[in-house]
Amino acid sequence: MSNTDTTESQRKGSHGSHGPIGRHAIEAFALLGHKTRLEILLAIWKAHDLRADDNAVAFSQIRKRVEHDDPGNLRYHLEQLDGQFVRQQADRGGYELRVPAQQLIQTVIAGAGVHDEYLEPTDIDQQCPFCGAQTVMSYREGILFWACHECGGMTPGQDFASFDPPGPLTAHPFDPAGLDEWTPDELRAASTVVGRRRLRSAFDGVCPNCSSPVDSWFDWCPDHNSDGCDDCGLRFGTTAHFRCRTCDHHDGSTPKHLALFHPAVVSFYDNHGISTRVRADDFEHARRIYSLMLSHQVTVVEDDPIRVTVTASQDDEMIRLTFDETVRVVDVCR
Ligand SMILES: [Zn+2]
Ligand SMILES: [Zn+2]
Ligand SMILES: [Zn+2]
Structure with missing residues (x-):
């Protein structure tokens, strides 16, 4: 059987499971490894309107949807997501999902790894x-x-x-x-x-x-x-x-x-x-x-x-x- 000269190391390039991409993935999942944080992302996503100019969701609204009894702790989790998954619109007084978070929510909705169908x-x-x-x-x-x-x-x-x-x-x-x-x-x-x-x-x-x-x-x-x-x-x-x-x-x-x-x-x-x-x-x-x-x-x-x-x-x-x-x-x- 003929094959190419493509070796395993060539196929994996410089980004094997222990390379920088693996590290980034571990950091991203560690950031999301808390139920409240996923609930925050879902709460912002539910308030999202594709046709609206302003999709910033106020903290009070997030708090209402997540039903967390400790606002200080909720704000802490929100701040952890700020930057990588969420963007704070200071001028509009609320939070928006960044594109990676939208893709993540779409994956959750598609059900991969969530429903055992x-x-x-x-x-x-x-x-x-x-x-x-x-x-x-x-x-x-x-x-x-x-x-x-x-x-x-x-x-x-x-x-x-x-x-x-x-x-x-x-x-x-x-x-x-x-x-x-x-x-x-x-x-x-x-x-x-x-x-x-x-x-x-x-x-x-x-x-x-x-x-x-x-x-x-x-x-x-x-x-x-x-x-x-x-x-x-x-x-x-x-x-x-x-x-x-x-x-x-x-x-x-x-x-x-x-x-x-x-x-x-x-x-x-x-x-x-x-x-x-x-x-x-x-x-x-x-x-x-x-x-x-x-x-x-x-x-x-x-x-x-x-x-x-x-x-x-x-x-x-x-x-x-x-x-x-x-x-x-x-x-x-x-
Ligand atoms: Zn054969
Ligand atoms: Zn047959
Ligand atoms: Zn790939």
Whole structure:
């Protein structure tokens, strides 16, 4: 199996878990490690009006919302937040949330790590592309899974029964707040939208979690067997990898999928009357685009350094992208 020369230390850069970013994170969480402080942030956020010119919330108002019986102590906690999370508007006599605090509150509302949501495996109207069986959506620990319980999904060469869920087809981080808002079919389409957004960001070189640079490379399996490979265990023998240098976020994708991000491919399909856009409320179309993506042909044309082509065809016409060893498109051929 070929790999790049990206070492662990290169991937982590100079900001490993003990570097300056780790220290800043520890300091920020220490600052918030008190129930009253989170209550203060929520109280200011609740008073926030997106359309208002003045969002400064007076101390008396904060005190009313937090219901703290010691105003001196409440003021102490508020002062601890002043600067990093809260800004005092002296001229307007109140406090405002700074952008990092707004993002933090949005994370709390999205429910990540707060609600322990769970979705039992639920049938959706999409057959497994590999064995034709009914597929299911399920959710646990913040991940939305689409899976086939009859075959190995994307990992046919591994003991798929030991996976939870067995036969994973896709797995995407998904905030629990969105879980009840969609039907199971729509969840499948919504997870496609979320997965594409995150993959697109990594493919464009920015970590979707922490906005740091991303390293990318190909792994490929020279003697691959797509029905159950003893060497790699995966459905597809060529995988593009993306790893964040700071937070270690990792995403892997078949290059079939990456081709859909290239403007020449988007325009190729558009010329054939097909929009590659996926919307969460259009499950039918999301299903169609998934089939289209799977129909792309992947070939390793050179192995040192690796060159990978992806070919899409419609009505006797074709387009071919060539990726280099850093997963950048270096050639487009029509
Ligand atoms: Zn299957
Ligand atoms: Zn293999
Ligand atoms: Zn990151």
